[in-house]
Amino acid sequence: MFADDDRPKPKKLHEIGCDLTFLSAGELEERIDLLNQEIARLEADKRAKTSSRSVAENLFKSK
Structure with missing residues (x-):
């Protein structure tokens, strides 16, 4: 029942x-790339949500 607690985080x-x-310059560049990917993912989700809201509005x- 508590097996999930034993998994490494x-x-x-x-x-x-x-x-x-x-951190080295290379490690910083890796983190920048990671964060840029996350920003792109967040912006895409925001666009999708904004788009569906606009469609609903x-x-x-129109009625």
Whole structure:
């Protein structure tokens, strides 16, 4: 029943506000790429949600 608690937690690839002192330029570039991918994913989801809301609003306006 509590087997889920025994699983190892995935390592965070980046935490906002973390200390960057000991990261190499390559590691920083990897994190920048990761964050840019996440931004693109968030923007795509936002566009999809905004689009469906606009469709719903237009449907109710036309009646």
